[in-house]
Amino acid sequence: MEKFMLxxxxxxxxxxxxxxxxxxxxxxxxxxxxxxxxxxxxxxxxTEGLMxxxxxxxxxxxxxxxxxxxxxxxxxxxxxxxxADTLDExxxxxxxxPILADNGAVEVRPIINFEQxx
Amino acid sequence: MCEPQNSSQLVEHFFxxxxxxxxxxxxxxxxxxxxxxxxxxxxxxxxxxLHAWPAQGIPDNPRAWLYRVAKNRALDVLRREKQLRHxxxxxxxxxTETDAPDMERLFFDDELNDSQLRMLFxxxxxxxxxxxxxxxxxKILCGLSVREIAxxxxxxxxxxxxxxxxxxxxxxxxxIELAVPAxxxxxxxxxxxxxSVYLLFNEGYASHQPDELIRYDLCAEALRLARLLTEHPRTxxxxxxALLALLCFQAARFKARHTSTDDIILLAHQDRSLWDRDLIxxxxxxxxxxxxxxxxxxxxxxxxxxxxxxxAPTYETTNWPQILHYYDLLLVCKPSxxxxxxxxxxxxxxxxxxQALADVTNLTGLDHSQYYHAVLGDLYxxxxxxxxxxxxxxxxxxxTFSLAEKTLLERKVASL
Numbered sequence: 001m002e003k004f005m006l007x008x009x010x011x012x013x014x015x016x017x018x019x020x021x022x023x024x025x026x027x028x029x030x031x032x033x034x035x036x037x038x039x040x041x042x043x044x045x046x047t048e049g050l051m052x053x054x055x056x057x058x059x060x061x062x063x064x065x066x067x068x069x070x071x072x073x074x075x076x077x078x079x080x081x082x083x084a085d086t087l088d089e090x091x092x093x094x095x096x097x098p099i100l101a102d103n104g105a106v107e108v109r110p111i112i113n114f115e116q117x118x
Numbered sequence: 119m120c121e122p123q124n125s126s127q128l129v130e131h132f133f134x135x136x137x138x139x140x141x142x143x144x145x146x147x148x149x150x151x152x153x154x155x156x157x158x159x160x161x162x163x164x165x166x167x168l169h170a171w172p173a174q175g176i177p178d179n180p181r182a183w184l185y186r187v188a189k190n191r192a193l194d195v196l197r198r199e200k201q202l203r204h205x206x207x208x209x210x211x212x213x214t215e216t217d218a219p220d221m222e223r224l225f226f227d228d229e230l231n232d233s234q235l236r237m238l239f240x241x242x243x244x245x246x247x248x249x250x251x252x253x254x255x256x257k258i259l260c261g262l263s264v265r266e267i268a269x270x271x272x273x274x275x276x277x278x279x280x281x282x283x284x285x286x287x288x289x290x291x292x293x294i295e296l297a298v299p300a301x302x303x304x305x306x307x308x309x310x311x312x313x314s315v316y317l318l319f320n321e322g323y324a325s326h327q328p329d330e331l332i333r334y335d336l337c338a339e340a341l342r343l344a345r346l347l348t349e350h351p352r353t354x355x356x357x358x359x360a361l362l363a364l365l366c367f368q369a370a371r372f373k374a375r376h377t378s379t380d381d382i383i384l385l386a387h388q389d390r391s392l393w394d395r396d397l398i399x400x401x402x403x404x405x406x407x408x409x410x411x412x413x414x415x416x417x418x419x420x421x422x423x424x425x426x427x428x429x430a431p432t433y434e435t436t437n438w439p440q441i442l443h444y445y446d447l448l449l450v451c452k453p454s455x456x457x458x459x460x461x462x463x464x465x466x467x468x469x470x471x472x473q474a475l476a477d478v479t480n481l482t483g484l485d486h487s488q489y490y491h492a493v494l495g496d497l498y499x500x501x502x503x504x505x506x507x508x509x510x511x512x513x514x515x516x517x518t519f520s521l522a523e524k525t526l527l528e529r530k531v532a533s534l
Contacts (some may be wrong), residue, residue: 018161020263021133024168029127031172049169078169 001083003045004090007107008099010052010077030098038082043093047080077104081111128176133164135342136181137261140188142233145258148192150240150289150296153258155195160261163188234259235350236296238343239307241285242314245292250285251314252321253278260339270321270332298352308353312361312417315343319365334372341365348404359408360417366401367424370394382526386433398428419448438467455481459493471500488517495530504534 019027038044052075056065077099084090087110094106137160144156163184177183241254249271256262256270264282268275288294299307322336344362347353374392375383383389405421423444430436445461458481466474475497484490491514498507508531515527 018263020266021137021164021261022131022266023263024164025128025131025133028168028171032176035172047173049173051166051169078173080173 001085002090002113003111004082004084004087005109005111006080006082006090006094006097007109008077008079008097009105009107010075010099011102011104027098030101034096034098035080037096038080038093041093043082043084045081045083047078049078050076052077128180131338132180133167134261136184137164138259139230139234140184141258141261142237143185143230144188144192146233146236146296150294153286156192157258159188159191159195162191231346231349232298234346235298235353238311238346239298240289240294240296242307242311243289243292243294244307244310245288245294246285248314248317250281250288251310252318253281254285255314255318255343256336256339257282259343262335262339266332266335270336298350300352304352308347308355308358311347311353312344312357315340315347316361316364316417318343319368323368337365337369337372341369348407356408356411356413357415357417359404360415360421363401363404363408364417364421364424366397366404367421367428370397370401370428376522380522382522384526385427390431393428401425401428414447414451416448416452419444419451423448436467438464442468455484456487456489459484459487459490462497463493466497466500471497475501486517488514488523490514491517492527492530495527499530499534507534 035044035047053066057063058065082090082093084093087108090108090110094100094108097106099106140160140163141153141156144159145153148156166187167180167184171177171180237259238255241258242251246254253267253271256267257264262270264275264278268278271278298304319337319340322333322338322340324333341362344358344365347358348362370393371385371388373394374388374390377383401421402425405425408418408421423441426437426441426444442461442464445457445464449457449461459478462474462478465477475494478490478494478497481490491510495507495510495514498504498510511527511531511534515524518524518527
């Protein structure tokens with residue numbers, strides 16, 4: 001079993017519209033359902049949300065700016081770490097991730113298993 | 119990183135209700151002039167919960183979590199303002215860190231209700247038009263977004279945005295205080311609050327809004343505000359209990375009023391087993407609480423009429439003479455052609471359609487009401503006069519914008 005990191009990229013256009021409290025509660029419910037599904041399959045290791053703000057430290061001069069965090073002003077809303085045998089399986093686990101419904105994206109990256117090289 | 123707990127579900131509308139509570143508390147603390155800031159803090163706080171809770175599980179006390187975050191944000195803002203003030207801007211008010219303990223107190227239940235009531239009185243100030251009052255209540259106290267309010271009032275978000283902006287300006291210009299009034303001004307101010315809650319409920323109860331969900335939401339929020347008023351010693355007067363009783367009785371019938379395809383089901387044909395018994399019992403309880411003192415308001419009478427309906431096992435066995443009696447009294451305290459029109463419906467059940475027709479045809483000022491023509495249609499139909507009945511049903515059809523009402527009237531014409 002390998003570990004994969006799922007990185008949630010918010011869609012800037014979708015996040016520009018302020019959701020109402022009711023819509024936020026509904027959105028949270030969707031995330032809970034999706035994550036509970038991963039956990040039920042024993043694939044889930046952990047997840048964290050990220051604040052929509054922060055600073056970027058860049059280059060040898062260590063210039064600190066407010067962002068954008070990556071090019072194109074996209075914001076990473078959070079990440080999850082999951083278990084899967086293959087990259088394809090990890091990709092499959094993103095099915096039902098609520099961010100996809102908002103035209104956001106999930107980046108799936110294998111986490112290097114150092115024991116493998118030991 | 120931690121495992122998400124198998125988080126228990128949040129109560130329905132939790133975010134919305136807490137948004138209203140937090141906005142009230144923060145505004146009482148920061149001052150009405152910074153209502154916009156308070157609303158921003160609330161939005162940020164809920165966004166933070168949205169990002170954190172799916173990962174960490176819903177906290178054991180979600181409300182305390184929200185209030186802690188909101189409080190910290192407010193303090194951050196104040197600290198920043200204080201720093202700015204050193205640069206020379208003395209327009210900002212003089213909040214200090216020492217105000218923080220007060221903030222803790224503000225989030226206690228009593229104070230919470232108090233802040234919301236103060237906000238309710240500010241939002242329902244007579245200097246604001248009825249529609250502005252409702253928009254303010256829905257936005258600030260009920261946590262509805264501009265889009266949702268626009269949807270509820272069948273208008274564009276821009277219109278609501280402007281309405282809210284003007285209302286806030288008005289509140290500023292008139293120096294309207296965030297306070298529950300006392301003494302002589304209490305009665306008239308409370309009347310205006312009760313009226314606004316009543317109208318808010320009516321807006322939800324009217325059948326011209328095609329989306330059942332948003333209509334139900336308006337009624338639920340009106341009920342919540344009315345309940346809030348019964349929880350404060352200064353506002354828990356008989357009229358408040360009577361209004362709450364009325365809203366409970368009316369809300370009890372909500373699920374029986376439409377078919378699954380949104381067709382209207384009139385009182386006579388409703389499946390009474392669908393009426394919400396719990397709400398009816400609560401209505402009864404509040405009506406009893408309203409029966410103190412010597413004040414008989416129109417809310418008392420309307421609640422009493424609604425109570426008669428809710429207790430009748432069938433339409434035919436309804437105590438119509440009793441209802442007619444209440445309408446007679448109501449006509450004295452609220453003389454209006456609309457009340458007279460409703461009275462005529464009861465009169466038809468007691469004395470027959472001919473007598474009711476005589477009354478209704480004498481009413482003036484209702485020619486543009488679809489309900490006036492629909493009642494006339496019904497009375498003529500009952501009196502075996504299909505031609506005038508058809509005429510009035512057609513007139514009512516032209517006057518309503520509601521598809522459901524048009525369909526209902528079409529059915530009536532077809533059955534002539």
